[in-house]
Amino acid sequence: MSRLKGIAGRDTRAGFRTESRDCSACVPQGLLKAARKSGQLNLSGRNLSEVPQCVWRINVDIPEEANQNLSFNASERWWEQTDLTKLIISNNKLQSLTDDLRLLPALIVLDIHDNQLTSLPSAIRELENLQKLNVSHNKLKILPEEITNLRNLKGLYLQHNELTCIPEGFEQLNNLEDLDLSNNRLTTVPASFSFLSSLMRLNLSSNQLKSLPAELSGMKRLKHLDCNSNLLETIPPELASMESLELLYLRRNKLRFLPEFPSCKLLKELHVGENQIEMLGAEHLKHLNSILVLDLRDNKLKSVPDEITLLQSLERLDLSNNDISSLPCSLGRLHLKFLALEGNPLRTIRREIINKGTQEVLKYLRSKIKDDGPSQNDSVIETAMTLPSESRVNVHTIITLKMLDYSDKQTALIPDEVFDAVKSNIITSINFSKNQLCEIPKRIVELKEMVSDVNLSFNKLSFISLELCTLQKLTFLDLRNNFLSSLPEEMESLTGLQTINLSFNRFKILPEVLYRIPTLETILISNNQVGSLDPQKMKTMENLITLDLQNNDLLQIPPELGNCVNLRTLLLDGNPFRVPRAAILMKGTAAILEYLRDRIPT
Template sequence: MSRLKGVAERDTRVGFRAERRDFGASVPQGLLKAARKSGQLNLSGRNLSEVPQCVWRINVDIPEEANQNLSFSATERWWEQTDLTKLIISNNKLKSLTDDLRLLPALTVLDIHDNQLTSLPSAIRELENLQKLNVSHNKLQILPEEITNLRNLKGLYLQHNELTCIPEGFEQLFNLEDLDISNNRLTTVPASFSSLSSLVRLNLSSNQLKSLPAEISGMKRLKHLDCNSNLLEAVPPEMANMESLELLYLRRNKLHFLPEFPSCRLLKELHVGENQIEVLGPEHLKHLNSILVLDLRDNKLKSVPDEITLLQSLERLDLSNNDISSLPCSLGKLHLKFLAIEGNPLRTIRREIINKGTQEVLKYLRSKIKDDGPSQSDSVETAMTLPSESRVNVHAIITLKILDYSDKQTTLIPDEVFDAVKSNSITSVNFSKNQLCEIPKRIVELKEMVSDVNLGFNKLSFISLELCTLQKLTFLDLRNNFLNSLPEEMESLIRLQTINLSFNRFRILPEVLYHIPTLETILISNNQVGSVDPQKMKAMENLITLDLQNNDLLQIPPELGNCVNLRTLLLDGNPFRVPRAAILMKGTAAILEYLRDRIPT
């Protein structure tokens, strides 16, 4: 009793009461009350220099409303409160966190980006339920070893700090899927990183890396690797075996040779601009079957090989600011959406043609093929000649696994086209640039093999259910049609990663897209979309790119800022007033941060 009396005399809770007075304006009691019910507390942008004790002790102390109300309704039973699982204290002036962090063991999300932290407390090891930790845009020089105890961590964001090394045991974060260590001072990547077997996205850009460990190829699930703005002179040849790799960024390094990627069959974007690459050969191109974007700008290339036509899926090719004097006429056969060739000493294409843009350049190159007459390979009869005198490219079926019947201006795909597949296994279908009003019913015959389908530049006004049977489909191009809806049966496309719906007639983002969890890229520019559902969009955890340019969005919901997985959000050309153009120009991260700061609390 005497011990308790002594405690009462000292009144250890005086400090807490004082702190409540100090921080009452920053953390209203109504906000704390709501957090006890929802399990979420957002204190972003409140000019806090330290975290109030009432926040750390939110699930420990008896709330003030308990002393003010002796009869509680079902909604006011404070003893039935929810443990805090999400705490956002970003955009403040915090210089440190105390070990009181351990009083919130149920946290799954801790967001403290944009503060002035120089260290993290060792007590962080006790947040064993943590799945997402964002400490980007601080002043961290070192990470505590205790961070390796967070075995449930899936997303770790450390960009824009002052880190020079990674702590030992980092590979124990075996559930990590997204790791961003860009804009730090790293000079090496530990070979033990290969043990991060769940990693899907790794951002190492803007560091001081001179090499990558060969063991990086052990990341079997890695899809997105960003090594822009480092000091790399080469990449380990073992990277060629990274079968899951889809996006690879190597811009602004010191590469002298373009890597070869024989096993990277899924590679969709390769960015190697602003290096010192001198040669682009057939061996560099022959395995890039799925490539959509190839960035070779600001190098020392002198020529482009005829084998560039192997890149049948290519949409964007940037060759600007090289030493190229002529382009192969065969380049005109590609269905490029964007071709950049400025800054080259070209002698074979007049400046006035280049100034007219991509399609005029391609048209000019195609005309030169006709002027030169048919080549020997063109004059050889193929195995199938159609009544329309258009040929099935059997060579493409056998060697490139592509069923190509594009640019024929036909209203129907002849049966002979599907018959030509025979026993061959194909992965891609290209029926673009025709006059199709419906999807060929025989496409269902390819459901066990096809992963890429291009039906762009047709006259489709609806999607037939045959398309929804293509279980292996990962890439679908439906741009430049007359579509205004998608069938709910498309939810069965359980592997779909990229869909292009640009230049159609959509007024809303199709509901079914929210129910395809594998989607990583949605391109729906140049429609009439007037709204998006930010809550459903947030649930799309794999979504990286969302293009909503040139639509009818009158406002952007602030909750869209919670879609933190987005790396590219394009909003230009809409009639909304905020965010203003100055914010849009800063890029996706700035847009999302701007929106998050305006979420009502």
């Protein structure tokens, strides 16, 4: 009977049917009935200019079925209806919300993004159970102080509004984990933010910030800080003590120096592209022990120090559009998966080598390293005495670089002498690219205990033999530009595989076996005929960071793909789908995933 509190003392039938008729034009009764059962109501994209009263009063008024004396079975008794906990009214034309919002005190999720709201009602303070509030893409100029009463709030999304300041008392939201204030008009960040002790993700990008308060270092749980596209000239040194920080974005600012991060032991990505950084020194690099991605594009760097080799975990390095004329040979010692050098006046590396891609550049740099071991000439002479045919095999590469290289020979068969040349040496990389191979050499199995990197690109492979599936230490596999249309199920035994390149083949679906390799971080499958993928299985791939599906045959992108929140790079250009539109694709991966999530049926 507690649900009747709001209706005592009035005729429950009076005016109800009129209200219902007004409501039914935009909110079908069936939708309301389902919402009373599930506690969830999605009114996204219904062209609403105001929220109908029947929505606010869904848990107060008696349903129309009851007023019509319809019978209810045990599962439909209106007095046992579920309180509304999730309300989505995004993508409408709402200019304001009324104080009737207080009639939904059980709300846990309120999503009103993509409307025309200029303010929020003070009654929002009564939604004390609210955990997620999305008011992004509106026209808010200020936030009501009452918002600080939402002490259970975990996610607050205010991006793309017109906010110029943050209300006092905001630090009282001490359960907040995710705060997005990007694309507003903020000029300062309150020092009191340091009291947001639960915050793990803070997005301040695309504002007008000239500085950051040193007090931000008090956020001991912060993992992701995005300050892209501001007016920052320096970073307070106190930020270097943020021990939990993993991702830091400082692109498109006015930085002249790379900050030092002595205490940020967990920092995995540092993005400082499009600044005015002129120098990169050992002091900037020596503490970045865990860094995986370093973005330095579009700066004013003139050189790269030899100390770059301190970054032993580095996988992606972007140096494009700087003033770099030469690279240290020691760069070749890094295990990079991606190296961008375009737009530099490089004189020490021929353009044709750069055009061949990352692995060829690293291979070239390694070949220039002066090694203490036997010289290349000595090696060739020594092996020629015992096995003259080995003079065709680069033994120096085997000994010094631990690489078995027999690439660009246009051969249909790898000679036995190539494998014989390995002898007792340790081999970690195989490069048989740019040949005419129709099958993988069976003798590759002899290296199964050692090899972590295999390049079989630009061949004529139409199937993958099981010998490849025995390479237990394999982490990088390049199979692009072949004739492959499937992968063997046995590949799931490659339990260390992190990167696979299947571009320019003949795949019509994303190979099922890939979903069962949980270590995969990068899947490149552009320029195939892929027409479908399974977003539910893909969500289980928790390590997947990069997915390149460009130039395939995808007619639609499943909204559930938006749940793959670990993806940092999702490339979809060149497919025949109509949504997401090109404007969304241009905004980048985060915007695409958010767009898809918003369209998941509830």
